[in-house]
Amino acid sequence: MSGALLNIDNVTVSFDGFKALNNLNFSMNEGELRVIIGPNGAGKTTFLDVITGKVKPTEGKAYFKGSDLSKHKEHEISRMGVGRKFQTPRVYLNLSPRENLELSANRQKSVFPTLLKQTPTPEKRTVNSLLETIGLYEKGDIPAALLSHGEKQWLEIGMLVAQSPDLLLVDEPVAGLTDEETEKTGKLLMALAESHSVIVIEHDMEFVRQIARQVTVLHEGSVLFEGTMDQVQNDPRVIEVYLGQEATVTPEQMLILRIAASMAWADDNFAPVQQEVILSELSRQFASDPAGQQALREELQNYLAKRIPLEELVPQLQTPQQRELALKLSYEIISSNTINETEARVYQRLLSLLDLPPETVARLEAAALESLKS
């Protein structure tokens, strides 16, 4: 595609015969925020290495703003406007956050301007406002070695921004962060995405859901799937590579699971007992032997942490049987602890969406209470 900011054209990277990237095609427009996911060894980091010039493609070409990246060295690519944040925070530990940022903000990066010129005032101002943004203004002048892990992550993101790149590459920004820090990092990235093109590589699916618009799934060095987060999560091939086995859950079963999870989330409190109900009920429904049930339980557990609006999910149910099952399961879940007002409201919404005859509803609710007792 012409006019794309980044265009990876049939790139293969092989290390001694092992293909880290295999005929990979990828393209991204200016202003886009793209999340790349994939199991370990899918080639995500190699993908970034190709874009930043650390690794040259064995075959194929990578273009940034139309120029061939294999002809440039790392620092030249960086000056062209590609900024990279590494997986583990890599900041200069013996320099202060301010000095770290000043080095990145420097516009003339050859030897003699760096040696002979003072940091210009506009750059100093940029650095100050960046320190504010990443919340390190108070700690701007202590050695970066004294910062916490999360602060180092932010400092490195700040260093990226200081470079004022056109494309930001961010490799697992929330690895090892607390929930609060993760959320903050997500906000920071979203803010950045408003004025930059961003590629984020991430494992943490919860975080991906927070920030993702368009997701690319890598597998064994190639693009497996591209689409929105919901499409990705429902795609059987993606599920298969993520769990490293045949998908035992059909998309329909997944849907029912999702509805059940939404019910459980209704009061913003997903109690362990509710999770237990969903898992045991579903594994019983979908697998016959105990070993199969156990495997399914583990598999399902991975999908429970998502919240998707019911309005999106319910219309996707195809058969009356599925609707009935969804209702029964949902009722079981909210009945597993005392039903509160929010849960009741959400349940009413579900009922109206499902649009089942009243006598069926009554029958299913009774059955649900019965199976809950046992």
Next chain:
Amino acid sequence: MAVDLPIQPRRTSKALRQKRLLIEAGIVVAIALVLILVMPLVLTGFRLGLLGRFLSLAIVALGIDLIWGFTGLLSLGHGIFFALGGYAFAMYLQLTELPAGQLPEFFSLYGVSSLPWFWQPFYSLPFTLLAMVAIPAIVAGLFGYLVFRNRIRGVYFSILTQAALVVFFNFFNGQQKLINGTNGLKTATSVFLGQQVGGPEMRYFFYVATVIALALMYALCRWLTSGRFGRMLVAIRDDENRVRFSGYNPASFKVLVFAVSGAIAGIAGALYTVQSGIISPQAMDIGFSIEMVIWVAVGGRATLIGAILGAVLVNIARTMLSERFPDVWLFFQGALFLLVVTALPDGIVGWVRSRFGDRLPALFGGPSAVPAYVAEMELEAESYREKELADQ
């Protein structure tokens, strides 16, 4: 992260930094004056000569500290640059005051009848002074360019510097017809500025020149290691690959700083040569280049004052010990190095700094890892005092 601090810390103010810099310059000048004016009264001529030599070794230590302490490049071959500077000056001294058409004496021993071409420019004093600095710098820059461009780092770099040292040593050692081979060039009886180099007046002259050169090289290194360039060196030491992805080419920074370090070693070599009376391939002995590194380690890496102290103190210890127990020096030096590496990883200055912290003047490297707000409170207190004074 949002730590509640009593005062919003800001950066050390410009005025305070300038004040610190002035104090530091004052201390350097004072030490230089003591060395120049007082030491000759205290020490005998022989001891003063030794001190002069040690101070010239301190200059090469500064160069080592610049590349090792700050940039993380461990060179085990600085003897090359030291010797090149020494040879440049010694060649000039062989030719000066020589009747026209006559060759330095040693050439006749090997049946050389005309001066080798590369000796010709050394008739000129300005060229010699330039060559003393430029030849080591160019050799270092070229070596650095080839090595750093190919991203050779760490221990491989150190091995290469040592290999280069052996190459240079063998070349100088074997070339009797060009530079008198293993015998080296003697300078004691040569005449410089109308005086004999080995005579008392010239010895004092070179001693003063060494003190001044040391102060100037200290200022140069101080300038290089402060400011953005200095932080860049530290960044290269901390994480060279990160530097690339920030848009810098670390190789060019390393080439420059290695060349500067080579030039500094060249100046040191020239001053050492005239004060010891000879330059020979022994200056490119492997042990000597390793000793240079030991001085810096003992004094404290990445602290310029540490490099100077280390070079002077280790050499004083060496002289005192080998005068009494001629055989033990090498054992002592080995033990000293082990002690420093195991017990004082930051050297003498690092130890002093960690003991006495901030009460040291900027000469000792300035305030180290103090939380910014502490410095800020001091600053506030100071400006408050100033205000009080103004009110009175």
